[in-house]
Amino acid sequence: MLVALLFAVATVISLRPLLVNAAGYIPHKPAGDQLWQATVLDAQLRALLTDPGAYLSANFFYGSGNALYGSDLWLGLLAIFAPIRLLSGNPILAFNLTWHDWLNLKNLILVSKSIRFAAMAREDSRGAHYRSDFPDVRDLENSHYTCVTWKDGRFESTTRPVQCARGKPAAPPPPAGSAF
Numbered sequence: 222m223l224v225a226l227l228f229a230v231a232t233v234i235s236l237r238p239l240l241v242n243a244a245g246y247i248p249h250k251p252a253g254d255q256l257w258q259a260t261v262l263d264a265q266l267r268a269l270l271t272d273p274g275a276y277l278s279a280n281f282f283y284g285s286g287n288a289l290y291g292s293d294l295w296l297g298l299l300a301i302f303a304p305i306r307l308l309s310g311n312p313i314l315a316f317n318l319t320w321h322d323w324l325n326l327k328n329l330i331l332v333s334k335s336i337r338f339a340a341m342a343r344e345d346s347r348g349a350h351y352r353s354d355f356p357d358v359r360d361l362e363n364s365h366y367t368c369v370t371w372k373d374g375r376f377e378s379t380t381r382p383v384q385c386a387r388g389k390p391a392a393p394p395p396p397a398g399s400a401f
Contacts, residue, residue, distance in 0.1 A: 259316035262302045269303070298323060335376060339367045342378040 301322050306315035345359040346352050365380040 255316070255320070258320075259312050262299055262316060262319070263306065263312040265299055266303050266306055269299075331371070335369045335371070338376040339369045339378060342367050342369075 298319055302315050302319040305318050306312055309315060340350065340352075343350070343352065344355050346356055347358060361383070364383040366383060368379050368381055370377050370379075
């Protein structure tokens, strides 16, 4: 409990500049125009509230007709943006919180995919990490770590041996049904 409290306090202290500026400042990201993105989300919310039939009718993309979104990601962002914007009344605050939620979700998905990739690269079973195509448990002396990296837009895995610094690993459990 104390550790969780200390972590929460450290998080608030380290994020204080972001929290203080979240309502009136949009950080610059070289690959995108955040002020334009916040404007689009705010315009879409207003369209939903005032004239839902005109939801996709906008002139943000000149010459493209009734196509406001460049990707369906924006539709998901609006679901996060709208309640924050309606409660706070501040489109900049709503955009910043929405953008951070999107970054967190994007990274959680990447971590989940890397865990799955590591599990599929493993060729043995270990505790709850059971594979029906590799049911045997490898002996601990020949165990290895599976290391996953993201390189050139795809996952790569390598293995590294487990090094026991404090002594020899414990003996494997006896076979099922054997007497001690």
